[in-house]
Amino acid sequence: MTATDTYLLLRAFCDELARCGIRQACTTPGSRSTPIVLSLVREPGIECFSHLDERCAAFFALGAAKASRLPVAVTCTSGTAAANLAPSVIEAFQARVPLLVLTADRPPELREVGAGQTIDQLKLYGDAVKWFFEVGVNEATPAALRFIRTLACRAYWTAVEGPPGPVHLNFPLREPLVLDEELPDDPTARADGHPYVLREPPAAPPAAQGPGPHPSGRLLIVAGAGTPDPTELAAFAARNGIPLLADPLSGARRGAAAVAHYDLLLRASGFTDGHRPDFIFRLGDV
Missing domain, CATH: 3.40.50.970 (Thiamin diphosphate (ThDP)-binding fold, Pyr/PP domains)
Structure with missing residues (x-):
């Protein structure tokens, strides 16, 4: 070598x-x-x-x-x-x-x-x-x-x-560790500039039906630090009328669906008993 x-x-x-x-x-x-x-x-x-x-x-x-x-x-x-x-x-x-x-x-x-x-x-x-x-x-x-x-x-x-x-x-790495000549061309790279290993994109989710009761029941989104694409998440929650509880570090605390001061609401047993979700979607670290 x-x-x-x-x-x-x-x-x-x-x-x-x-x-x-x-x-x-x-x-x-x-x-x-x-x-x-x-x-x-x-x-x-x-x-x-x-x-x-x-x-x-x-x-x-x-x-x-x-x-x-x-x-x-x-x-x-x-x-x-x-x-x-x-x-x-x-x-x-x-x-x-x-x-x-x-x-x-x-x-x-x-x-x-x-x-x-x-x-x-x-x-x-x-x-x-x-x-x-x-x-x-x-x-x-x-x-x-x-x-x-x-x-x-x-x-x-x-x-x-x-x-x-x-x-x-x-x-x-073995010595010598420095190069004293020009490198030859490498023909193994893809000519189109794409990575050598191509990943299949994830399947597209079904089209949203807009605000209203979901057939699966009452939904809730909880977003923590590291939430991917927080702006789109907030827009998705607003389009579909799903309450969004977003930690400040998530970047998703915005839009009509974001619930401000949710920590106070969750401490009120009367509120939580009447608004218990059927499904919770958690993104990021909470």
Whole structure:
């Protein structure tokens, strides 16, 4: 394996992240992570923010992901640098924030032999990530390039869907870590600019019938922090006459269906006894 192989694979990986929807990445200093950092920086579809400290980078990425509701990548070098990302990874898991954690690592032959900047990074964050994968960076064959593109797609959609959360990919990188020649073209990308792995869109819901009693009974929508598309949710509730109890952090406390001061109403037993819903739809964290 040469530096050209490493950079070809990582270029394809970052290209695929951008095609999926990654728009921001946070980088930190370190020699082992150089190929990842340079590949992210050279990807025109991703805006990179350089940080001197891993904790700062990770919490910046966490805030950016919260604001954009899209996964943000954060990368660091090997060893205890990766451990410094743990607080933000745990918070992302608890708050259901999509985060893509890309840690550089020593190759297997440099583990458990006293090499510097080396710790056990396999499943470093335990159950605080939705998915962990050790990425083998080998020869950049067409099959390997196609594989790493599918891997980028899976990492992105795992972070986004489900509830959202962090995904950890660990990259054991061998020297040389810098490139001294131009990279050849990569024919494995889709010519139309779409991701390598295409997802089928969810089925369209049945058309709304407008305000009035629902055949399933009395409905109620409860929206918490992290509610997807809060503006459309508020409009949907208003169109269909469904009461909406929206936490301020949901962004959905707006429109004719939003109930102001609902916390006071819910403390009144006389009101709750007479307005008990048959079905409650909960979105986000409450």
